[in-house]
Amino acid sequence: MELKKLTIAEFKKIASFVYEKTGIHLEESKLGLLSNRLRKRLRALKLDTFNDYFKLIQSKEGYEQELPHFLSAVTTNETYFFRNEKLWEYFSNDLIPNFIKMKGSGSKAVRIWSAASSTGAEAYTAAILLRELLPNFNSWNVRIIGTDISKNVLDAAKAGVYNTYALSKTSKERVERWFKPVGDDFELKDEIKKLVTFQFHNLRDKFPNGRFDLIFLRNVLMYFDNKMKKQAITVVSDALAQGGHLIIGDVDPIRTIPELNEHMKLDYIRPGTYFKPGVNSKESQAQKQLVTK
Template sequence: MAVSELDYKFLRDVVLTQSANLIEPSRNALFDTKLTPIARMAGAANLEALVGMLRVDRTTQLHQAVAEAMTINETSFFRDARPFEALRTEILPRLIEQKEGERRLRIWSAASSTGQEAYSLAMLLCEHFPELGRWDVRIVGTDISRQVVDYAEAGRYRRLEVNRGLPARMLVKYFERQGDEWQISEKIRAMCEFKCVNLCAPLLKLPVFDLVLLRNVLLYFPSAGRSAVFEGVYRQMTPGGYLLLGNAEQAEDSTELFGVEFASECYFYRPVATS
């Protein structure tokens, strides 16, 4: 028996409840491909049987597994050149000047997927800001999926992954070839840590950040979910910090929290003081 529209709606509601990720009905076919491994691990014969188990089993674990499987994990090294150029030429120099007194810098790669963005930031710092080698610098990557967090922590990438966006000189400088895969250097790995975090839940285990990259995530959130994420991110930022969104994203839901600033053909957002 085929999965019914009511079953697909139930699955969309599960994902929305667990992660605030809004799956449009036009993308129902994604459930068929992405949830097959979940069904197999749960002992369900097919997707319809998995839906039946989800309706009966209201515990968080299986519902969370479905939400994680439907998370969009598209990423690459140095994804979109302009934001990284803006960070190099304007934003990071400003932050370094601001933080010179304490020599401490905290950067958050939110929804970091398999870690390429966090590691790209670490390589950018090593390449262009060697003075930070004497600072206390931490880059924290977070994602809702435990599977991709574990992948990021390993820092080991396939040939196809290192061929996407990573300059050849950086591959040679910061990676070691191991068979058909490439292991990122210990120096870069030591600058980064990865945590399993749901952006829609209280962000209790995170420090306060000077720079937050929240790119290409909010497109999948409904309006209420975006507002909740912005509020959470705002609470995790220093007053002089910077927030970077994806090219097609705006902070229109939270103009009372963030003001816009233009830098090197990119828009950045800065926390505003609230009464």
């Protein structure tokens, strides 16, 4: 039996389910795309109607199995190492020297969260740079967490094996230093892998173990409506330590949308970067100057 397009009513039912579970907002303009993608899923699952599919995803097990397919129908997991070169220059030239200056004589602990990490390239890029730039690296306590809503990408992140596309912006020297070839792909060396852990997290929920020095929240807000964007901003802002930085990325929707700009309680530093002031305002001003100079 040839399946037609989703009807508007079916689309709305699925879209509201996706929204409830993930915060991802599906515009009606996605109806054709979603129909095509779901048709493939129906064939793969040997289901006859969209309604059967809807029933399946409403069960706990069906939802867990289908979530990655849903997500790839409506978002992209696109990510690669050193995505947005300018940002990583800022990370290397300002943020890491800031860590060294502020923490070098204290706890020497650095906590980073890559929220919506996809397959882990962002978290591991941070790990590589910290490994290269922190002086006397073994005296530092570095903890990097990558989180995502999709189990498939988290499994790939844990495996740490990447194709040449994911490494297209990584220098040959770095690939040779930090990866080992596996067939046509490249696997991160344990020295870097062990710095990063991956776990499930939905950006609509509070993150339990907060107090991060740096949080990346890049290339995910665009899938959310303003309500969910605000929720995600609150979740990451709450998880930042005082004196910590939030990196939204170069496509920063916050400054251009008054409702979001008003909601953002962190200080703006530079395009896509925000700062959480400390209790001691003098100290936090010094930190802020250090990174903005």
